[in-house]
Amino acid sequence: MAISYPRSDILTLTGFVPPFTFDMAPRQELSRLAGGTTIGKDFGPALWAATYTTEDLRNDVMLDYQAVLASLDGVIRTFEAWDLRRPAPRLYPSGVGANDGKLRSVAANQRALSLSGLNAGQTISRGDYLSFTYGTNRALHQAMETVAANGSGVTAEFEVRPFIRPGFTLDATVNLKAPRGLFTLVPGSVEPRQATGKHGSLTFQAGQYLE
Incomplete structure (x- = not known):
């Protein structure tokens, strides 16, 4: 096989x-120039x-x-x-209570994004990971701040690292329960x-x- x-x-x-x-x-x-200027x-x-x-x-x-x-x-x-230290969300280590979401928006500086399709009140904790497919690639990002979804399952924009690369598609499925x-x-x-x-x-x- x-x-x-x-x-x-x-x-x-x-x-x-x-x-x-x-x-x-x-x-x-x-690098540093002869005069000491750092670039x-x-x-x-x-x-x-x-x-x-x-x-x-x-x-x-x-x-x-x-x-x-x-x-x-x-x-x-x-x-x-x-990351073996956090294979699943901090507040939902078994996945219960969490839902995968959709990529709702990406900030112009490509440092932040927002999600939809979550459970009401679902929390993404600082240090949690998320992944999504774009083209033939797989994005993997870490949340830099804690954010909770509103009653409609939508989050405010929150910062992630590394920066979001070009090629993403809004409404792409975002894996929160087991990001890889x-x-x-x-x-x-x-x-x-x-x-x-x-x-x-x-x-x-x-x-x-x-x-």
């Missing part, structure tokens, strides 16, 4: 332990970068998972990934570590994928 991509099982087939990271990687550059350059919205470490695995399970990672063919194939981004492996980052003769773990890095 053919493997389907993006793989949705990379972070569900095993458990994970520290150290793990999930951060925005700015695409910026800082900052921003080459576009930040991309998400992550590091994952599996729990201690028996050798046969470790080899099984290593084969799963190998099926990604290095940087060629994509998979779904997210598309990622590829960082070349050469898969590192098996043997703890004992019968057990080991795997660490790997991932970077957000955009076409």
Whole structure:
């Protein structure tokens, strides 16, 4: 049976332990002229970068998972990934009480958006994630402030990071209950570590994928 991509099982087939990271990687550059003038350059919205470490695995399970990672063919194939610290909304960790929404508006500065289609009073907490598809890409953003939907299920505009890239479509479905981004492996980052003769773990890095 053919493997389907993006793989949705990379972070569900095993458990994970520290150290793990999930951060925005700015695409910026800082330079200084001979006279000391500092020039900052921003080459576009930040991309998400992550590091994952599996729990201690028996050798046969470790080899099984290593084969799963190998099926990604290095940087060629994509998979779904997210922040292990907040895989779901802070106030709705099981999804109960939350509803996915629709992209209602995007601010002119592309730093903020509003949503519709939520439950009345549904709250998006600062630090929550949201994702939506635009074209062949998957946007993944984090709320920078807490906002609650009104009685009609509509929020005021709230800031998100990274900035919203061009290509979005208003009324797109926004995943709030289980937001996921598309990622590829960082070349050469898969590192098996043997703890004992019968057990080991795997660490790997991932970077957000955009076409």
